[in-house]
Amino acid sequence: MSFILADAWVVTMDRHRRVLDRGAVLVNGDRIAGVGxxxxxxxxxxxxxxxxxxxxxxxxxxxxxxTHLFQTLLKGLGDDMVLKKWFTxxxxxxxxxxxxxxxxxxxxxxxxxxxxxGVTTLVDFMYVHPQPGLTEAVFDAFEExxxxxxxxxxxxxxxxxxxxxxxxxxxxxxxxxxxAALARSRHRPDGRVRLGVAPCMIWTLDEDSLRLTRELATxxxxxxxxxxxxxxxxxxxxxxxxxxxxxxxxxDIGFLGPDVLAVHCVNCGSDDIEVLxxxxxxxxxxxxxxxxxxxxxxPIPEMxxxxxxxxxxxxxxxxxxxxxxxxxxxxxxxxxxGVHRDATIMTAEKVLEMATIDGARAVGLEAEIGSIExxxxxxxxxxxxxxxxxxxxxxxxxxxVYSALGHEAQTVVIDGRIVMRDQVVTTVDARVxxxxxxxAADSLAGRAGIAHLKARSWPSAGF
Numbered sequence: 001m002s003f004i005l006a007d008a009w010v011v012t013m014d015r016h017r018r019v020l021d022r023g024a025v026l027v028n029g030d031r032i033a034g035v036g037x038x039x040x041x042x043x044x045x046x047x048x049x050x051x052x053x054x055x056x057x058x059x060x061x062x063x064x065x066x067t068h069l070f071q072t073l074l075k076g077l078g079d080d081m082v083l084k085k086w087f088t089x090x091x092x093x094x095x096x097x098x099x100x101x102x103x104x105x106x107x108x109x110x111x112x113x114x115x116x117x118g119v120t121t122l123v124d125f126m127y128v129h130p131q132p133g134l135t136e137a138v139f140d141a142f143e144e145x146x147x148x149x150x151x152x153x154x155x156x157x158x159x160x161x162x163x164x165x166x167x168x169x170x171x172x173x174x175x176x177x178x179x180a181a182l183a184r185s186r187h188r189p190d191g192r193v194r195l196g197v198a199p200c201m202i203w204t205l206d207e208d209s210l211r212l213t214r215e216l217a218t219x220x221x222x223x224x225x226x227x228x229x230x231x232x233x234x235x236x237x238x239x240x241x242x243x244x245x246x247x248x249x250x251x252d253i254g255f256l257g258p259d260v261l262a263v264h265c266v267n268c269g270s271d272d273i274e275v276l277x278x279x280x281x282x283x284x285x286x287x288x289x290x291x292x293x294x295x296x297x298x299p300i301p302e303m304x305x306x307x308x309x310x311x312x313x314x315x316x317x318x319x320x321x322x323x324x325x326x327x328x329x330x331x332x333x334x335x336x337x338g339v340h341r342d343a344t345i346m347t348a349e350k351v352l353e354m355a356t357i358d359g360a361r362a363v364g365l366e367a368e369i370g371s372i373e374x375x376x377x378x379x380x381x382x383x384x385x386x387x388x389x390x391x392x393x394x395x396x397x398x399x400x401v402y403s404a405l406g407h408e409a410q411t412v413v414i415d416g417r418i419v420m421r422d423q424v425v426t427t428v429d430a431r432v433x434x435x436x437x438x439x440a441a442d443s444l445a446g447r448a449g450i451a452h453l454k455a456r457s458w459p460s461a462g463f
Contacts, residue, residue: 001416002028002045005382006038008053009396013060013357013371017349019396025058027378030416035372055386056410057396059352060371061120061148061379062325063359065284066225066263066313069124069138070098072106072113073441074318077453083231083293083319088163090450091318095128096165097448102440103134107141109437112430113323115420118381118409120148121359121369122323123261123284123313125225127154127200130167135178139186142193146419146427148379150223150363151186153179154198157209164204172209176216183220192415196223201230202246203237207253214255223363225261225284226250229268231295247272256281261362263313266290266298273299273306282309282362285354287331289315297335301345311362312354326406329355333401348401382411 010023012035026034026041026048034041042050074094078086114122126138135153142149155175156168179197187195199205199213217224229235229247238246247268250256256279263284285300303310312328314320329351336346360370369379383400385393390403412420419427445451
């Protein structure tokens with residue numbers, strides 16, 4: 001199948017960061033076969049379908065490097081809580097009540113939401129397993145919707161004394177046996193959907209679990225991701241138990257490496273950043289979630305100055321309330337400007353890199369995705385730019401980061417396949433997906449005893 005996306009701004013994100021006015025992209029099979037002028041591409045490929053994209057901006061598909069798809073069912077139930085309370089009072093009880101139907105319904109909705117907002121690659125961190133088969137339900141959702149990404153089988157092996165429900169604490173041998181079985185049954189090293197492994201966070205793990213996980217990830221060649229230095233609580237726990245920060249501890253036990261995606265890193269100091277850099281660890285920055293949970297603002301400019309690869313994540317919708325990477329881009333730029341009182345410290349161009357080519361680099365796929373270049377996988381997003389909030393348009397990158405609201409994606413291509421056309425998802429029935437997710441969300445809230453969080457008083461302030 002060949003088609004040409006024609007007559008749009010094309011923000012290539014190639015090494016020259018070319019931006020073409022009235023450019024076009026030729027797709028042949030699952031690859032980008034040409035970038036340039038529509039007339040030239042059509043002349044050389046007369047049988048290709050011509051898709052008019054005038055009034056639009058074509059960008060590489062965005063890479064969301066961190067979410068928890070099951071949390072799609074928990075939007076709005078964790079408002080105004082810090083992480084520890086949010087987990088022990090809402091997310092943990094809900095997670096302990098999950099069924100395979102819940103997980104599949106939430107994952108399908110999250111995958112559709114991602115496609116609708118221009119994400120073509122997603123890293124899911126599935127760390128709760130009250131019953132078998134939940135990781136497979138997430139894999140199924142990726143396959144059904146056509147999304148690219150990593151389904152990371154996570155786990156918790158400790159933390160009952162800190163409020164982790166007993167039903168969520170796993171024996172490390174059982175958890176890693178499941179990872180190994182998934183590596184045989186679902187992982188395709190060069191496939192569109194791959195397996196990763198995701199030990200949850202320092203206060204829900206023990207040292208042996210981390211060491212064994214590192215060994216398995218190396219042996220199986222899996223992406224390894226974990227929450228790092230998200231809140232002061234994690235830092236305090238690590239200092240009490242290991243007499244050092246969690247970042248330093250992970251480095252000292254041999255856990256860190258270039259295949260590690262460290263999520264959040266809000267409370268990393270200069271020494272921690274040096275540790276991350278020395279191991280070539282990649283960082284997933286989740287600005288909306290960090291603000292929602294009052295976790296803080298990570299030192300992203302310092303990380304970039306040190307040469308770290310920093311990508312973007314939306315985090316689970318229970319702590320950011322959607323999968324919208326456009327919002328993450330805007331917040332990522334604005335919070336650093338405000339904190340540092342420096343308007344140039346984080347630009348629109350940089351955060352678009354973080355959402356595309358740096359996101360690809362963070363998961364080891366920069367040779368395949370993340371930019372619009374001949375030979376790369378055809379993961380593309382056509383963003384409408386004629387709505388009132390996007391116009392008048394002077395600079396397409398500025399419009400994408402500061403003006404877009406996140407629902408402007410018109411057409412989405414993944415692996416050369418059009419998975420959304422004219423804002424209609426082609427792989428699944430989005431209306432049915434939404435209905436299933438709402439029913440699952442209502443049922444889960446009732447079973448988990450958290451339905452009371454739907455209705456609350458009208459707090460105008462916390463003081």
